[in-house]
Amino acid sequence: MSNLTMLFLLLSLFASSPLGIIKLSSCSEVHTNVKCIHTEREALLSFKKGLTDPSCRLSSWVSGDCCQWRGIECNNKSYPVTKLDLRNAGLGGKINASLIHLKYVNYLDLSENDFIGIQIPEFFGMLENLIYLNLSSASFSGRILPHLGNLSSLIHLDLKDNGDFSPLYSRNMDWLSGLSSLKYLDMTGVNFSGVEADWLQAVNTLPSLLELHLSYCTIPYDFVNLRNIEDLDLGFNHKISDQLPSFFGIFCKLKTLDLSMNNFSGSVDSFLGNFSTSLNNSMESLDLSSNRLAGKIPDSLGRLGSLTKLILDSNSFPGSIPSSIGNLSSLQLFSLSENEMNGTIPESLGQLSKLVSLNLELNSWEGVIIEAHLMNLTRLENFAVTIDKNQSLIFNVTYDWVPPFKLKDLELEGELPHHWNDSQFPMVVDIAYNNLSGKIPNSMGFLNSLEVLVLSNNNLYGEIPSSLRNCSLWSIDLGGNYLSRNLPSWIGSHVLMLHLRSNLFSGIIPRQWCNLPSLHILDLAQNNLYGGILDCLDNLTALIYGYNNSYFGVYEYQEETILVTKGQELLYGRILGLVSSIDLSGNHLTGEIPNELSRLIKLGTVNLSINLLTGNIPRSIGILRWLESLDLSKNSLSGPIPKSLSSLTFLAYLNLSFNNLVGKITSGNQLQTLNDASIYKGNPSLCGSPLPTKCPGDETFDGPTITSGSVDDKQDGDDYERLWFYVSIGLGFVVGFWSVCCTLLVKKSWRHWYFQLCDDIKDRISLIIALKVVHLKRKFGLEKN
Structure with missing residues (x-):
């Protein structure tokens, strides 16, 4: 067998394997034999019957094994349902009390649904193994029943922002005292206007609570000692209108404090002073924006060494930024816009080497900004300062000075501004790829000139x-x-x-x-x-x-x-x-x-x-x-x-x-x-x-054909292949012939060599023929003496 034949067979063998590739899976499929408990399966089916499911999210809830249904998780040892996660499923209707048969469920999430103003079911208080309950943004309304206080194992409770219907409300907060394991509580948007002034006494009975969100709650003002709280959000509560309480500073573990959009007034001197003298002060984020605070910002601000975010916008602070600002070595965001600042910007601001965003606009600054103000701000990406004809703020840097930072498009994170008006005439609002949260404000509709959003x-x-x-x-x-x-x-x-x-x-x-x-x-x-x-x-x-x-x-x-x-x-x-x-x-x-x-x-x-x-x-x-x-x-x-x-x-x-x-x-x-x-x-x-699958009537070279199918389809395929065969031959001849002929016409030396070669070949062939003729004559005795 020749080498050429062997090569052809090897190529044919390789081509017979689909793609010539062997694919090995990097992981094996895991199969489980989990079978859910019959009573729990029936309970879930009864629960499904009471719901509207326009998006067919519960379409898998039909087979015998409920542990395989979408949104359901079971314990793989004893098989009871432990998790029911139906967030953002587009569900509505009524919630069937059959869920009480899920005795071991510890995780229940019905958030981002649309239950059209129904009350939170009373029987939720009987799901005693719950450690996670999320009913946020699901259009529940009405009174929060005290039965939730029976959930002594609950760690996470989220009832925030329940839609356009009548908001959730509570007239009595005593039920909170039963949630002894609670670490996270979010009741943003719940109406507490009827709660007595000692509402936080109930919150104070929660020994494990670390994070509390009560913004937009119209709560009455009465603060108590929440020593273990790490994250406290009391923003947008306009009923709070008093001096800032100085005893906040004894919250030694407090890391995040949001008191924005209230009516706090007076000075921040004693408030910040108590924080800064706390031996274990761990404050990382402080938001006092949109209040009525006044008085100079005190030097004690510089002792909040753990701060990474400081927001003091929309108050009435006058004067200058204290030089102690340079001591906040961890500060990443500093915003002081819309105040009455009329002093100088200290050079110590340039010591904030971790600063990413700096907003000083809408103030009346004076003095000079030199290179020293900015030389260490190597991480700065966003910088805003307003300068108009009535200000005397001057930038004094050399013409060849190269900034140590590279600013991006202004990014100040948080929510979109809430107060757009028809005195603004933007044609384009482009704030893509940021960390904006919250809702799109209705006031953006006042921007009649807006064309691109x-x-x-x-x-x-x-x-x-x-x-x-x-x-x-x-x-x-x-x-x-x-x-x-x-x-x-x-x-x-x-x-x-x-x-x-x-x-x-x-x-x-x-x-x-x-x-x-x-x-x-x-x-x-x-x-x-x-x-x-x-x-x-x-x-x-x-x-x-x-x-x-x-x-x-x-x-x-x-x-x-x-x-x-x-x-x-x-x-x-x-x-x-x-x-x-x-x-x-x-x-x-x-x-x-x-x-x-x-x-x-x-x-x-x-x-x-x-x-x-x-x-x-x-x-x-x-x-x-x-x-x-x-x-x-x-x-x-x-x-x-x-x-x-x-x-x-x-x-x-x-x-x-x-x-x-x-x-x-x-x-x-x-x-x-x-x-x-x-x-x-x-x-x-x-x-x-x-596809490797042959159609009926298709011919193959390595096996029998499938005989059923259309003769016309087969004929069309043969004609098509025959056409391409003749076309290929014709193209090959034309290309080969003219590539040689064109070369000979153009290159004189090649043409002479070619015809000389032809003459040599002709002479050799003539000589060989003559010799053969002589040889044959001698062999058969035909040669004349």
């Missing part, structure tokens, strides 16, 4: 305020937050981009959105939307006839956003106006893909993956001639792959995996370049290239 990638929650309808919004980017409730139906008709991906929105896509003729980017991916895809999409005329993209270049502002296309996240900036995209992936959408989608011929990206879509892929999908990326994976689509798909000449990315598609994979044109088998995997009834 970018608040993406923060920690905002709640719903989009309807007051924004008063703005002139062209572009809305709120992606990457925790915004919830229904999508707003009031979106203006001139909106070009609507980017709301990666939030907690639920409900259906508003039908009013079909009346957005300018819309060309719609991204609702990774939410909790349900219902069908709108069948009126063909009203989005910008995706049919094109649109005027000049908007994205005005105001010397360049908007940027991240879109998922071609299977990856891409940042779009300058060419954002040229992008046409619809991304509804990662939701709970049902029904069929509407044929109207095929009429949006300007679309470049369509992503409907990871939903519950059924029916066929529209046969007219090939009309989308500009389509570059199509992802329909992980649905329940059925039927054949439309032949029109092969006419998408710009298609660069396709994913149809994990559906119920059937028949032969469409081929030809652009689809010939998309030959990755993963495009079609998870469709057991699909066949044909690039």
Whole structure:
């Protein structure tokens, strides 16, 4: 056997193995045989019956083993249910008392649901093994019943911000004394207006309490000794209106104190003095903003050596910053905006080498800022100071001075300002990629001139305020937050981009959105939307006839956003106006893909993956001639792959995996370049290239053929292969022939060498023939003497 034959056999053997790859799993799948207790399974099913579940979050609650249900965890030894986690599930309805049969449950989370104003069930007080209870932002209302005080094992209790209905309220706080194990208590937004002035006496009976949040509670003023508290939030309680209590300083373990948005008045001298003299002072964060505090900031501030965050905004502090500020070596955020400061900025400020954010704006500073003020601020990223014509603050640095820091766009974390008004005329508000929390304030609706709103990638929650309808919004980017409730139906008709991906929105896509003729980017991916895809999409005329993209270049502002296309996240900036995209992936959408989608011929990206879509892929999908990326994976689509798909000449990315598609994979044109088998995997009834499964009638070289199927399909395949065979031969001949001939025509020396070679070969052949003739004549005696 020749070496060439051996090489051919080896290559054939390698090619017979799919991809020539052996894949070893890095981990093994774990199988458990946990079986839940029968009575607990029945209790959970009864609980499910009382609920409304529009997002089908509880769709797995049907099989026999409740320990495998979504949101349920069991003890893997004795099998009782220990954890019920249904946060942000879109649930409503009533809560069945059958949950009392979950005798060993220790973790219950029903937060971020919508129970439409029902009272917290009384029987929750009978779940005596609970150590974690979270009912926040779930629209509970009414009185907090004292039965919760029976949960002596409870460590974490969260009842904050329970929606737009009548808030939770409490007339008696004695029930707290039974929560002897409690370490975390958050009752933000609970109405305590009827509680007696000694309400904190009940809190003081909690020996283990470390963190207490009581903002927005309208609590009466009466502080007591909470020696073990580490984190205390009493912000936004306007009923507190008195001098700052000096005895806060004896809270030796207090690390975080928030007294913002109250009506405290007077001086902070004795208040800070007591903190600074505490031997075990561990204060790390202090927020006294938005009060009525006055008087100079005392030198004793410099003795709070553990501070990392100091916020004194919106008070009436006069004078200068004390030079002792330089002693706060751990300080990272210092904000003193909107006061009456009218003195100098001390050079000692430059000693704060860990400072990241410094806000001194809206004061009346005097004096000179020199290089010494800033030379050690190597970590500074955000610096704000207001200078107007009435101030005498001067920056005096040499012309070649290089700052030791590199400022980023202003980032001051926390909540958005609550007081926007019509005297402000911003056209663009872009505060993306920060640590903003809280809700979008209703007052932003006063910004009539606002055209671009970018608040993406923060920690905002709640719903989009309807007051924004008063703005002139062209572009809305709120992606990457925790915004919830229904999508707003009031979106203006001139909106070009609507980017709301990666939030907690639920409900259906508003039908009013079909009346957005300018819309060309719609991204609702990774939410909790349900219902069908709108069948009126063909009203989005910008995706049919094109649109005027000049908007994205005005105001010397360049908007940027991240879109998922071609299977990856891409940042779009300058060419954002040229992008046409619809991304509804990662939701709970049902029904069929509407044929109207095929009429949006300007679309470049369509992503409907990871939903519950059924029916066929529209046969007219090939009309989308500009389509570059199509992802329909992980649905329940059925039927054949439309032949029109092969006419998408710009298609660069396709994913149809994990559906119920059937028949032969469409081929030809652009689809010939998309030959990755993963495009079609998870469709057991699909066949044909690039899948290893042969279709009926396909011929193979290494085994018998499947005899059933269409003769026409087989004939078409043979004709196609025969055509390419002859085309390949023709191209090979043309390339080979003309590569030689062209060379000889151009290169004279090669031409002479070539013809000389031909003459030599001709002479040699003639000589060999003559010799052979002579030899034969001699052999047969034909040669004449």
